[in-house]
Amino acid sequence: MVGAMETPGRKPAPVSAPPLPGSFYARATDEVARDLIGRVLVHDAPEGLTAGRIVETEAYFGPGDPASHAHRGPTPRSSIMFGHPGIAYVYFTYGMYHLLNAVTEDHGKAGAVLIRALAPVQGQELMRARHVAWRAARNRTPPAHTRDTDLADGPGKLTIAMGIDLAQNGQDLTGEKLFITRGEPVADLAVAVSPRIGIRQGTEHELRFFVKGDPHVSKG
DNA sequence: CCACCGATTGCT
């Protein structure tokens, strides 16, 4: 159990639900990306528990996908994408941000889903504190008014809010520290698709999924 | 060994 309060007669909070099983991730990457919309990412860290509903994802494949780290085959960094499904792939980019993925497909076939944005559902104060600490470490002033829509509306921002860095790379997402619960699946009618953003090649396919009109989705 | 550049963010 992850310590969420439960009131008798009411359904348990999303964060107290069990992690999705490994079989959830052992599927086609775009299918998993779509299915992750509405699920709840939970991080049970020493300093506190944070959780957010996934509102934006992107699918990355293996060789044949020019935008993927696995495009040129396994390297020291990308080999994890060829590994076991349901494992966290965290990498460092632009000299300052960590980005979180969930490894997909069967072992031996590359695939990962980039988690791009969350709607905070628990631990917002801790999320704010982490953002302030992150900015202070870089001698930047803290944001004046940080609303819930500003805490995790982007792949680099959500890892700051959730306290995710290279220490979580390779962690089992079906485990008890960093995991994803069932949440509330979102109907097709409420899910939009678009080309992936922030990349130069590989924009010809609709591999980005997000909740229509949700203010927690990244600005792009 | 070196040069290039990025699955981003926030300020000008």
Added chain:
DNA sequence: GCAATCGGTGGT
């Protein structure tokens, strides 16, 4: 429009 900031990657 562009700077920040640094490790992965691929070519010498």
